[in-house]
Amino acid sequence: MSQPLKVAIAGLGTVGGGTVKLLRAGAERNAQRCGRAVVLSAVAERDSTRLAALPIGDAAVFTDAARMAAEADYDVLVELIGGANGIAKTICERAISARRHVVTANKAMLAHHGTELARAAEGAEVSLRYEAAVAGGIPIIKALREGLAANAISSLYGILNGTSNYILTTMRKTGRPFEDVLAEAQRLGYAEADPSFDVDGIDAAHKLTILASVAFGCATDFESVHIEGIRHVSPLDIEFANDLGYRIKLLGIARMTEVGIERRVHPCMVPIGTPIAHVDGVFNAVVVSGDFVETTMYEGRGAGERPTASAVVADILDIACDRGVPTLGVPVGSLRRIPAAPMEKVRNCFYVRLMVVDRPGVFADIATALGEHGVSMESVLQRSRAPGEAVPVVLTTHDTEEGALARALERISNLGTVLETPRIIRIAALDGQV
Amino acid sequence: MSQPLKVAIAGLGTVGGGTVKLLRAGAERNAQRCGRAVVLSAVAERDSTRLAALPIGDAAVFTDAARMAAEADYDVLVELIGGANGIAKTICERAISARRHVVTANKAMLAHHGTELARAAEGAEVSLRYEAAVAGGIPIIKALREGLAANAISSLYGILNGTSNYILTTMRKTGRPFEDVLAEAQRLGYAEADPSFDVDGIDAAHKLTILASVAFGCATDFESVHIEGIRHVSPLDIEFANDLGYRIKLLGIARMTEVGIERRVHPCMVPIGTPIAHVDGVFNAVVVSGDFVETTMYEGRGAGERPTASAVVADILDIACDRGVPTLGVPVGSLRRIPAAPMEKVRNCFYVRLMVVDRPGVFADIATALGEHGVSMESVLQRSRAPGEAVPVVLTTHDTEEGALARALERISNLGTVLETPRIIRIAALDGQV
Numbered sequence: 001m002s003q004p005l006k007v008a009i010a011g012l013g014t015v016g017g018g019t020v021k022l023l024r025a026g027a028e029r030n031a032q033r034c035g036r037a038v039v040l041s042a043v044a045e046r047d048s049t050r051l052a053a054l055p056i057g058d059a060a061v062f063t064d065a066a067r068m069a070a071e072a073d074y075d076v077l078v079e080l081i082g083g084a085n086g087i088a089k090t091i092c093e094r095a096i097s098a099r100r101h102v103v104t105a106n107k108a109m110l111a112h113h114g115t116e117l118a119r120a121a122e123g124a125e126v127s128l129r130y131e132a133a134v135a136g137g138i139p140i141i142k143a144l145r146e147g148l149a150a151n152a153i154s155s156l157y158g159i160l161n162g163t164s165n166y167i168l169t170t171m172r173k174t175g176r177p178f179e180d181v182l183a184e185a186q187r188l189g190y191a192e193a194d195p196s197f198d199v200d201g202i203d204a205a206h207k208l209t210i211l212a213s214v215a216f217g218c219a220t221d222f223e224s225v226h227i228e229g230i231r232h233v234s235p236l237d238i239e240f241a242n243d244l245g246y247r248i249k250l251l252g253i254a255r256m257t258e259v260g261i262e263r264r265v266h267p268c269m270v271p272i273g274t275p276i277a278h279v280d281g282v283f284n285a286v287v288v289s290g291d292f293v294e295t296t297m298y299e300g301r302g303a304g305e306r307p308t309a310s311a312v313v314a315d316i317l318d319i320a321c322d323r324g325v326p327t328l329g330v331p332v333g334s335l336r337r338i339p340a341a342p343m344e345k346v347r348n349c350f351y352v353r354l355m356v357v358d359r360p361g362v363f364a365d366i367a368t369a370l371g372e373h374g375v376s377m378e379s380v381l382q383r384s385r386a387p388g389e390a391v392p393v394v395l396t397t398h399d400t401e402e403g404a405l406a407r408a409l410e411r412i413s414n415l416g417t418v419l420e421t422p423r424i425i426r427i428a429a430l431d432g433q434v
Numbered sequence: 435m436s437q438p439l440k441v442a443i444a445g446l447g448t449v450g451g452g453t454v455k456l457l458r459a460g461a462e463r464n465a466q467r468c469g470r471a472v473v474l475s476a477v478a479e480r481d482s483t484r485l486a487a488l489p490i491g492d493a494a495v496f497t498d499a500a501r502m503a504a505e506a507d508y509d510v511l512v513e514l515i516g517g518a519n520g521i522a523k524t525i526c527e528r529a530i531s532a533r534r535h536v537v538t539a540n541k542a543m544l545a546h547h548g549t550e551l552a553r554a555a556e557g558a559e560v561s562l563r564y565e566a567a568v569a570g571g572i573p574i575i576k577a578l579r580e581g582l583a584a585n586a587i588s589s590l591y592g593i594l595n596g597t598s599n600y601i602l603t604t605m606r607k608t609g610r611p612f613e614d615v616l617a618e619a620q621r622l623g624y625a626e627a628d629p630s631f632d633v634d635g636i637d638a639a640h641k642l643t644i645l646a647s648v649a650f651g652c653a654t655d656f657e658s659v660h661i662e663g664i665r666h667v668s669p670l671d672i673e674f675a676n677d678l679g680y681r682i683k684l685l686g687i688a689r690m691t692e693v694g695i696e697r698r699v700h701p702c703m704v705p706i707g708t709p710i711a712h713v714d715g716v717f718n719a720v721v722v723s724g725d726f727v728e729t730t731m732y733e734g735r736g737a738g739e740r741p742t743a744s745a746v747v748a749d750i751l752d753i754a755c756d757r758g759v760p761t762l763g764v765p766v767g768s769l770r771r772i773p774a775a776p777m778e779k780v781r782n783c784f785y786v787r788l789m790v791v792d793r794p795g796v797f798a799d800i801a802t803a804l805g806e807h808g809v810s811m812e813s814v815l816q817r818s819r820a821p822g823e824a825v826p827v828v829l830t831t832h833d834t835e836e837g838a839l840a841r842a843l844e845r846i847s848n849l850g851t852v853l854e855t856p857r858i859i860r861i862a863a864l865d866g867q868v
Contacts, residue, residue, distance in 0.1 A: 022726050026584055029651075032768040033583055033760070131581070137727035139581025146757070147565070147573025149467055150460055150747035217463075275709055275733065292456050293571035293744035296734035299709065300727065310727035313584035323580070323757040326467070334466040 005034070005320040006041035008074035010065040010091055011081040012050045015105055015132065016043075018309030019078060024055045026313065034320040042072035069094045076101040076319055078312060084108035089117075096120045096128070103315040105132035105308060111206035114213060114220030115335070118327035128327045129315035134207045135160060135284040137307030138300040139314065144214045144288065145329045151290025153215040155255040157428075158286035159279050160207040160265075162302040163191050163198035164230050164250040168267075169280040172238050172247070178231060190282070200229035201250065201265040208252030212263050215288065216256060216338065217330045221263070224340035228266035232423055237353060240381065240394045241269050241425075244351070247277040248425065260339035262346055269351055269427045275299075344403030349378065349427040351396050352405075354412070355420040358382075358391045362417045366395070369415070373408035375400045390419050396427065439468070439754040440475035442508035444499040444525055445515040446484045449539055449566065450477075452743030453512060458489045460747065468754040476506035503528045510535040510753055512746060518542035523551075530554045530562070537749040539566035539742060545640035548647060548654030549769070552761035562761045563749035568641045569594060569718040571741030572734040573748065578648045578722065579763045585724025587649040589689040591862075592720035593713050594641040594699075596736040597625050597632035598664050598684040602701075603714040606672050606681070612665060624716070634663035635684065635699040642686035646697050649722070650690060650772065651764045655697070658774035662700035666857055671787060674815065674828045675703050675859075678785070681711040682859065694775035703785055703861045709733075778837030783812065783861040785830050786839075788846070789854040792816075792825045796851045800829070803849070807842035809834045824853050830861065 007023065009016050023030070023040055030038045043056055044065035051061060062068035069077060069091035077095035079102060081088045088109055092102050102121065104110070110117070110130055121128035131141045135158070144153070159165050163185065170181045182199065185191035197203045205225040213220045230250050241248050246269035255262040270277045275297055279285040284302030289295045301307040318325075328335065356362050363380065370377055376398040384391055397405065409422045441457065443450050457464070457474055464472045477490055478499035485495060496502035503511060503525035511529035513536060515522045522543055526536050536555065538544070544551070544564055555562035565575045569592070578587070593599050597619065604615045616633065619625035631637045639659040647654045664684050675682050680703035689696040704711045709731060713719040718736030723729045735741040752759075762769065790796050797814065804811055810832040818825055831839065843856045 018726070022584055025725075026586070029586070029764075030584070032651075032764045035765070137582075138730055139577050142576060142581045143573050146752060147576045147748055148571075148744065149751050150456055150464070150744050152460070152463070217466075273712075275712055278707075278709055278712070290744065291459075292452070292740040292747075294735050294738075294741055296572055296732070298730070298732055300730035306726040307728055310582065310584050310724065313726075314581055317583050318580060321759065323759070325755065325757070330463075330466045331469070 002036040004037035004039045005076060005316070006039055006074045007076045007078060007316060008042035008068055008072045009040065009078040009080060010044045010068060011079070012043055012045040012054060013080065014305045015308045015312065016045070016080040017050065017054055018305035019080070019312045020054045020056060022309045022313045030317060030320070034317060036320055038316060038320050041074050042068050044068040065091050066094070074100060076103055076316060078316070079104040079106060082106055082108070084112045089113060092117060093120060096124050096126055099124045099126055101127040101319045103129045103312055103319070105130065105312060107133040107203065107206035107210060111209040111220060111222040114210060114328065115332060119332045121327050122332055127319050127324060129318065130210070131315050132308045132311035134210055135286055136300065136302040136304060137310040138284060138286065138298045139311065140211070140286050140298050141214060143298060144211065145325055148288060148290050148293055148296070149329070151292050153256070153288060153290045156211055156215050156286060156288045157251050157253040159249055159276065159284050160204040160252045160302070161198055161250060162282035162284060163195070164204070165280070166190050166282050167199065168230060168233065168248055168250065171233070171235060175235050177235055178233060199231060201227040204250060204252045204265045208254060208263060208265055211252070211286070212254035212261060214329045215254060216261055216336065217328070217334070218261065218336045218338050221340065224263055226264040226266065226343045230267055233267050233425070236392060237423065237425060240353065241351070243381070244269070244396065245272050246270060246427065247272055249276065251428070257341050259345055260341035262341045264343065264346065267425050269425055344401065344406065346402045347399050348402070348429060349397055349399055350405055351394065351425045351427055352409070353423045354393045354418055355390050356393050357417040357419065358386050358389055359417060365415050365417065366412055369411040370408045373404045373411070375404055375408045399429070436470040438471035438473045439510060439750070440473055440508045441510045441512060441750060442476035442502055442506045443474065443512040443514060444478045444502060445513070446477055446479040446488060447514065448739045449742045449746065450479070450514040451484065451488055452739035453514070453746045454488045454490060456743045456747045464751060464754070468751060470754055472750060472754050475508050476502050478502035499525050500528070508534060510537055510750055512750070513538040513540055516540055516542065518546045523547060526551060527554065530558050530560055533558050533560055535561040535753045537563045537746055537753070539564070539746060541567040541637065541640035541644060545643035545654060545656040548644060548762065549766060553766045555761050556766055561753050561758060563752065564644070565749050566742045566745035568644055569720055570734065570736040570738060571744040572718060572720065572732045573745065574645070574720050574732050575648060577732060578645065579759055582722060582724050582727055582730070583763070585726050587690070587722060587724045590645055590649050590720060590722045591685050591687040593683055593710065593718050594638040594686045594736070595632055595684060596716035596718060597629070598638070599714070600624055600716050601633065602664060602667065602682055602684065605667070605669060609669050611669055612667060633665060635661045638684060638686045638699045642688060642697060642699055645686070645720070646688035646695060648763045649688060650695060650770065651762065651768070652695065652770045652772050655774065658697055660698040660700065660777045664701055667701050667859070670826060671857065671859060674787065675785070677815070678703070678830065679706050680704060680861065681706055683710065685862065691775050693779055694773035696775045696780055698777065698780070701859050703859055778835065778840065780836050781833050782836070782863060783831055783833055784839055785828065785859040785861055786843070787857045788827045788852055789824050790827050791851040791853065792820050792823055793851060799849050799851065800846055803845040804842045807838045807845070809839055809842045833863070
């Protein structure tokens with residue numbers, strides 16, 4: 001047997017606590033798998049009640065993570081503090097420069113500084129692993145970086161934020177509005193006090209940034225992600241979607257196109273018959289298409305103490321077994337430079353909800369505006385009649401460019417008979433059968 | 435850059451041809467990922483027309499695979515000939531004893547000789563990899579052996595044979611009987627001239643044997659798999675299943691129980707609302723539950739030139755990148771000795787279809803026989819009436835032991851009013867939400 005692998009964990013919150021428990025529960029199995037023991041050598045945590053509740057054995061205890069990173073005896077730093085910058089980034093950089101491996105669940109840090117950290121890890125010849133940063137326990141980073149490594153990936157999309165998916169699922173099942181369901185999710189602990197990262201699509205965009213980088217072998221580029229959240233999705237939209245044969249999901253989508261890489265997070269209508277439409281509640285799912293493997297799908301719990309700990313410890317075991325892989329799938333020097341596809345060039349079918357005055361000629365004006373901008377209508381739906389009053393009207397378009405629709409909608413918004421800002425939801429043109 | 439990795443492929447059929455094409459298409463990417471080139475150094479194929487159609491470059495050409503294994507210059511032998519014994523096993527053993535790595539898609543060989551080959555590979559300190567042997571392009575072996583390595587796996591189940599799934603899907607959609615759909619599948623090339631491996635569950639049992647071994651860290655044990663195929667599934671069963679809220683799928687199931695490991699392949703009724711129920715046609719899917727990750731699902735194409743080649747080349751890249759892993763997840767010396775759970779102790783709910791004479795008192799006799807053997811009935815369904823004549827009757831049971839139901843059905847078969855052998859289909863008690 002080789003020397004034990006010494007692990008230092010910074011942050012014993014939900015995921016850190018789960019990781020400590022799993023390292024303890026799987027100690028014997030881990031030693032068999034890797035031919036060496038994996039031992040907890042140090043932890044950093046300010047909250048002493050958390051410490052007391054966990055089987056940390058004789059690990060050295062620090063209250064200051066920076067001090068642990070600098071002084072403790074460890075081979076792998078497990079960073080579970082979070083935040084794109086600050087202490088999390090400081091200790092990762094510190095560990096790397098001291099030629100220690102790093103395992104992290106920190107999607108914000110990787111989305112903003114992934115390439116920079118990858119370069120540092122490569123220079124120091126250490127591993128930087130982050131399976132837990134995307135889709136909880138689903139081994140999607142491993143699937144992309146190793147399992148599908150032989151493929152040219154053409155696209156991926158997924159449900160990457162469990163909180164949003166829980167809210168959308170509950171809205172559909174109960175017919176209640178967003179604010180209501182969000183408040184309940186906060187009471188139940190499914191949503192944070194500040195829900196913005198989850199419901200405004202930022203968390204999903206962090207994860208999409210990482211997935212796109214690994215899938216296409218290019219730098220992490222958070223700035224080029226188009227981000228919309230779910231605050232504007234109304235019960236009315238969910239009802240109309242159902243009538244049209246769709247479910248509304250917050251998707252992260254990355255596609256390789258002729259004009260560059262699309263990276264976008266937004267609510268999306270997906271056909272009820274597709275597997276992704278049935279991924280409800282806090283579950284995550286990712287669908288990946290490659291030139292040889294065609295389409296594959298991965299589904300599981302996207303968060304939580306135990307599923308996320310499963311991903312953290314899998315990364316630790318890969319390090320213990322000396323299974324190396326470049327941080328972003330290829331060495332930083334081989335990352336491809338592919339432009340971001342401009343959002344106005346992205347093509348989709350659209351669902352458009354308008355509030356209009358129910359009056360003869362309204363449809364004609366709308367249809368004319370669309371036609372003048374080259375947008376071809378597929379269907380119009382007005383479910384109630386109230387002559388002279390405001391009624392919701394829904395139309396769907398054929399495949400069209402974002403830019404053309406935006407110009408048509410600007411024109412339509414200025415019609416005197418159109419009363420509110422038009423709401424759009426893209427209709428998924430998803431690759432593959434899965 | 436390190437030395438190129440030299441690959442010798444035995445068998446240029448569908449998968450071998452795809453592998454040659456993918457190695458060529460991905461040459462640049464592969465070199466970047468692994469820091470070394472992956473080159474085709476030799477091929478063995480008797481059919482010269484196959485050779486002529488493939489970009490084999492300056493690879494040495496052999497007509498005899500054994501000779502290639504003995505004489506060619508290679509680091510990795512890719513065995514794509516097939517068959518549990520014979521030339522396939524001979525060349526794998528030969529390569530291993532010469533300290534060459536082996537990649538294979540040969541599920542029959544691994545199901546029958548997996549532990550023996552794993553021991554040999556371990557002794558020679560080489561890799562034996564077989565991602566392509568199970569579920570085509572889905573990286574399920576990697577997920578089990580590495581991605582979920584931190585977990586104690588409690589169960590897995592899956593649709594592991596695309597041909598059977600295609601036949602069952604087509605039977606459901608068209609209402610046509612098994613023989614009819616099988617003949618069509620044979621004409622279309624979806625089923626072999628001798629369809630037994632696919633439709634009698636043997637192929638699925640090979641794959642299940644491998645999955646169970648890796649999931650539970652025990653020896654490959656094909657002999658203990660209970661195997662039933664789909665020949666007895668009738669359009670009537672499919673119709674009744676639909677009425678009861680189920681789809682019929684041929685599942686491979688492996689579960690860790692208190693009395694040992696269950697390994698079984700048989701048609702199964704799965705609730706229409708579950709994701710596995712929607713895996714249609716030639717797709718495969720595997721659902722895995724572990725103590726920390728909870729339930730995860732993996733779906734994709736289970737066969738075909740390109741998806742299977744994706745898995746073969748992923749294995750080659752793992753070798754090129756020097757990512758080692760014990761063949762069965764743990765060293766052979768650490769494999770657990772866990773007894774096989776006897777099939778008569780396996781618990782399920784059951785669907786039972788009887789052909790009975792439509793006469794007062796028949797139900798009472800059947801119910802008595804069930805009750806006497808401790809089998810509790812959940813529902814009875816007789817859809818047509820024909821007094822004095824034969825009619826199909828379907829009953830479902832509550833959770834019961836196989837053995838108890840078998841004894842009850844023996845008694846029922848002997849009733850004068852029961853005309854044919856009762857047909858049973860197990861109703862899935864599937865773990866997890868996915």
